[in-house]
Amino acid sequence: MTVEQINNKGQLRHLLTLADLERNDIEMILDRATSYLTPAGHAPARDTILRGYTVANLFFEASTRTRASFELAAKRLSADVLNLDVNTSSRAKGESVVDTIYTLQAMQVDIFVVRDASTGIPSEIARRVEPHVSVLNAGESEVSHPTQGLLDLMTIQRHKQDIDQLCVAIIGDIKHSRVARSAHEALVKFDVREIRLVGPSELLPENGFEGAARCTELSDGIRDADVVIALRIQRERFSELGQIPDTAEYFRRYGLTEESLRAARSDAIVMHPGPMNRGVEISAAVADGPRSVITEQVANGMAVRMAVLALAHEHVRDSDGRKR
Secondary structure, X not given: OOOOOEOOOOOEOOEOOOOOOOHHHHHHHHHHHHHOOOOOOOOOOOOOOOOOOEEEEEEOXXXXXXXXXXXXXXXXXXXXXXXXXXXXXHHHHOOOHHHHHHHHHHOOOOEEEEEEOOOOHHHHHHHHOOOOOEEEEEEEOOOEOHHHHHHHHHHHHHHOOOHHHOEEEEEOOOOOOHHHHHHHHHHHHOOOOEEEXXXXXXXXXXXXXXXXXXXXXXXXXXXXXXXXXXOOOOHHHHHHOOOOOOHHHHHHHHOEOOXXXXXXXXXXXXXXXXXXXXXXXXXXXXXXXXXXOHHHHHHHXXXXXXXXXXXXXXXXXXXXXXXX
């Protein structure tokens, strides 16, 4: 059963996947995110919209960047914030995720931010919570990372006009990447002209990614590309690569360097979801160079997460019968 993400008032009830959102839903989120952007060096945006509401960050899989981003986003919106990870939760003692949710819901948690290594957990939680409670997916197995997809789209839009004319190349372990899947879901909603998946054949997906081209040679994959996204390579994946035995060989064949980027358009931007393995997916000269918008992705991620929390709050506020 599909979980309703947008309620009958057009409000964001849950954010579980970008695949089921309409383009206007995504535009609504990005418009709100833009309102939370501030120039570098200025004080961050703040709001009191979540004062009196509680956000629980449930990270049952390790995370630094996404967790920190959601925590700061909630605090800058004046929420009470609870952080829970697998090392301190009752799930480590055998309690089910659903029972953990019921316990926290009884403590009057309004918004759950969930990351889990298993497929389907955010949706299962969304099916179980009370009608006024919202669930936001902060990374699900290999299948979905919607706020990353939103921040990637936002970053591209802020640098490139006529998004329907762009060629976007995504490089690395596409097969196991929720980042790549959510980026693809966002980009196709905006009719991007061409999406290319680039990497060793063993790490390219056999299905999904409708309409995307597959390339096993870096030069072919990024030729005349407007946007180049490098994905983090999980070192344990090298056991799957019969022809690429180590990180040095991967960097030689697929690493983004100033030389390899000559195949892309001269005004191409370079992105990476982080954390970066310098000298594996990307050289330091490119990561810190003029084409890189990687730190902008981080800033945009803060704005996106503030936006989805704020929009989810509107549903919570209108559905909650409790007096505050």
